[in-house]
Amino acid sequence: MMIFGPVIDVRPLFPCERQALLDLLGDLSPAEWAAPTVCPGWDVHDVVGHVLNDYMRRLSGARDGYGGAIFADDETLPAYLARTNDEFVRASRQLSPQLMIELLDHLGPRLDAMWAARDLHTAADLNVSWAATDVDSPAWLDIGREYTEFWVHQQQVRDAVSRPGAVEPDLMAPVLDVFARGLPHALRMHDRPEGSTAHLEVLGPAGGRWGVARQDRRWRMADPEGEPAARVSMDQDTFWRLATRGITVEEARRRSKASGDEELTAAITALLAVIA
Known part of the structure; x- marks a missing residue:
């Protein structure tokens, strides 16, 4: 849809963004894992748990076709996401930082393979509601939205532990470009x-x-x-x-x-x- 402008293909950037995150996480002290972030009530460990949840949710839904979402009565999508995100983060507090790093490293290439197999011009698995609510989103915009999600959470961790990085133009420019499609x-x-x-x-x-x-x-x-x-x-x-x-x-x-x-x-x- 020309509503959204020209195609952005962020798929080659996922491994680069993820490696920057893994390098960062592997260098954090226990105190830094416990540092508060801009996300209310979440520390660095919680934000990483949320990213892990994003990985598993997309693989389960988009790759495996598993429809496990259960909405409460009259629950809106934002309310559902807030509830389930918080539930997973709470559960992930029992996971060690090392295990979460290993899971991200293991699952990341499987996400990459899933994105690589997608036709960018087909309909999105999940519509990008902040770009339009009355027309279907293209796959490239949905994938771009996922890239921005991972990049932003990495920046939230970096802010929390005062570690600059991942703002090189090749990693950051596509984030701004995707956001502008709103x-x-x-x-x-x-x-x-x-x-x-x-x-x-x-x-x-x-x-x-x-x-x-x-x-x-x-x-x-x-x-x-x-x-x-x-x-x-x-x-x-x-x-x-x-x-x-x-x-x-x-x-x-x-x-x-x-x-x-x-x-x-x-x-x-x-x-x-x-x-x-």
């Missing part, structure tokens, strides 16, 4: 004349420029050309933290420069690229 959804409530455009510029070695245009009564990804009705500029650290609510919308706006249509710039600076 722009049409972020602007969905704002009707504008046909052909209206808005631009987002993310500054830094991994940054870039993205545009959206009003076409056929909806916003779609478009080349950032010409003079837009709204323009927002922010640095790469601000953008990924905004998109994952590592910082508040208000903080992101303080760190950004905006011009033009104020409703559109407000919507861009409220972009969300996680399920909430």
